[in-house]
Amino acid sequence: MILGVLAAYLVVVLVIGLWSHKLFRGTGEDFFVASRGLGPFVLLMSLFGTHMTAFTLLGASGEAYVRGIGVFALMASSSALVVPAVFYFVGIRLWSLGRRHGYLTQVQFFRERWESDTLGLVLFVVLVGLLVPYVLIGMLAGGITVFQVTNGAVPEWAGNLVICAVVLIYVLYGGMRGTAWVNTFQTLVFMVFGAATLVVVVHRLGGLDAAMARVAAARPDLLVREGNMQPLELLTYLCIPLSAGMFPHLFIHWLTAERAAHFRATIALYPLCIAFVWVPSVLLGVLSVLDFPGLPPAAASAVLVRMISLHAPAFLAGLLAAGIFSTCMNSLDSQILALGTMFTHDIVGHYGLRRRLSERQALLIGRSFVFGLLLVTFVLSLVTTRSIFRLGIWTFTGFAALFPLAVAALYWRRSTKVGAFASVMTVAGLWTWFFVMSGDRPGYTLGETGIMPVAVILLASTVAMVAGSLLSQPPSPATLARFFPGPRSPR
Amino acid sequence: MSRRATRLLLYASLAALAVLHHDLWLWSDGRVILGLPVGLLYHVGFCLAAAVLMLLLVRFAWPEGLEAGEDPR
Numbered sequence: 191m192i193l194g195v196l197a198a199y200l201v202v203v204l205v206i207g208l209w210s211h212k213l214f215r216g217t218g219e220d221f222f223v224a225s226r227g228l229g230p231f232v233l234l235m236s237l238f239g240t241h242m243t244a245f246t247l248l249g250a251s252g253e254a255y256v257r258g259i260g261v262f263a264l265m266a267s268s269s270a271l272v273v274p275a276v277f278y279f280v281g282i283r284l285w286s287l288g289r290r291h292g293y294l295t296q297v298q299f300f301r302e303r304w305e306s307d308t309l310g311l312v313l314f315v316v317l318v319g320l321l322v323p324y325v326l327i328g329m330l331a332g333g334i335t336v337f338q339v340t341n342g343a344v345p346e347w348a349g350n351l352v353i354c355a356v357v358l359i360y361v362l363y364g365g366m367r368g369t370a371w372v373n374t375f376q377t378l379v380f381m382v383f384g385a386a387t388l389v390v391v392v393h394r395l396g397g398l399d400a401a402m403a404r405v406a407a408a409r410p411d412l413l414v415r416e417g418n419m420q421p422l423e424l425l426t427y428l429c430i431p432l433s434a435g436m437f438p439h440l441f442i443h444w445l446t447a448e449r450a451a452h453f454r455a456t457i458a459l460y461p462l463c464i465a466f467v468w469v470p471s472v473l474l475g476v477l478s479v480l481d482f483p484g485l486p487p488a489a490a491s492a493v494l495v496r497m498i499s500l501h502a503p504a505f506l507a508g509l510l511a512a513g514i515f516s517t518c519m520n521s522l523d524s525q526i527l528a529l530g531t532m533f534t535h536d537i538v539g540h541y542g543l544r545r546r547l548s549e550r551q552a553l554l555i556g557r558s559f560v561f562g563l564l565l566v567t568f569v570l571s572l573v574t575t576r577s578i579f580r581l582g583i584w585t586f587t588g589f590a591a592l593f594p595l596a597v598a599a600l601y602w603r604r605s606t607k608v609g610a611f612a613s614v615m616t617v618a619g620l621w622t623w624f625f626v627m628s629g630d631r632p633g634y635t636l637g638e639t640g641i642m643p644v645a646v647i648l649l650a651s652t653v654a655m656v657a658g659s660l661l662s663q664p665p666s667p668a669t670l671a672r673f674f675p676g677p678r679s680p681r
Numbered sequence: 682m683s684r685r686a687t688r689l690l691l692y693a694s695l696a697a698l699a700v701l702h703h704d705l706w707l708w709s710d711g712r713v714i715l716g717l718p719v720g721l722l723y724h725v726g727f728c729l730a731a732a733v734l735m736l737l738l739v740r741f742a743w744p745e746g747l748e749a750g751e752d753p754r
Contacts, residue, residue, distance in 0.1 A: 278735070397716075399713070424702075454740075458735045472721065
């Protein structure tokens, strides 16, 4: 029954994605950014759905199972403030420049802003390198979901494969419009079914007050932050949501808006959407200690699915599992589209291969690149031992540490390509260092102080940007006029 | 109040809200209010406050010059 519901859900997703092809205008801009014509509702739903990954439902509930309610303050409420602020200060300005100059990718923007092809190439490698673990998160979550709801009848690798295949089909056929439509549908699904899961589970546990009383008796440590995290961790975690300013898939989604005013609803409603999705996720993680006490941290990512399997009747369990599936695919599709867009424009198009190839051959190469990357990610999903939450944190750390690039490009005329290079190389070096140093230690912070690596890398990246810029020649007046056209443009 | 002053006030509110995110006074408070641990309830309220602030930002401090043809500010 559960598998049947999941299969039906995947068919619906495919139909929506393929149906969007009816509106395809046959141009590259239509395929990659839906002709920059999305309205406010689809923009909000697709941006939110793209940003909320499997990390939100499975990773956060798993982490709440281990560390309690503090996970909400760490990731959810911090994102509720920082992410819409990033949209306000960075997103809408990038949208404006992208529309004026026809950008489709971050690499195009930064390459022209700082007049450097090499910088564009280095950024391409770094962004793709950071995006792969992010793709891996969605894949792992899909496998876990299928494995748990079928009581192990379908192995995790099979779940991974199915999700990849479905996403690949509607992304390559429907492009950005298909992805945005599917994201909108799936965002509604996981918002509704996430809340529904909480209602069902709480009802089965005898009500919220009774359930909390049982948690307070069995594991009072989960209802406070003392002993589960340090104040400096909460402080430095505030840097993590800055990653939204550098995610390639969010950048491309920003460009789909028809008008700047369409961002207003997205910015204002984002904090509410975050609370609506994260409260059930964290609460269910905490409540799951009542039914599944003593799980090792590596198994915690599956507690949400276990709760659904235990408490919901088969048909409802299938629907709720579909809600989890939707978060996996929502981010996967946008990431895959972003990877394809970046490779097609930043490598195949920019380096002149396009002139020697037909449109069809260029697209084939782009799709082959995406397929190859998915294959590599699939192999990684078979061998990785890190939890979804920790894998997510490292990905976010890398993107957040690159945030000074976006700020400098938009607000600091004096910033230069040398500064940008210094910043990117600092991030690459320090990120690798901390990643290796952390090993498999859960909750790794600097010297056990609570200071997250992201704060150190972000600070170093900012210093590198400033020092490198001040020690080198600024971009040409023509470039500055292009990016800061007004009399009161930011300095 | 001038547009510039409104904008500065809202930016200052953003900074103040960032400070209020660090509710150290509830760090070891395990009370349950309205069915939720107080440390969680506070941050749900924080999300509501963030939504109100964002609404004020997009209403009273929306950047000009974003659309093609507008005077950039």
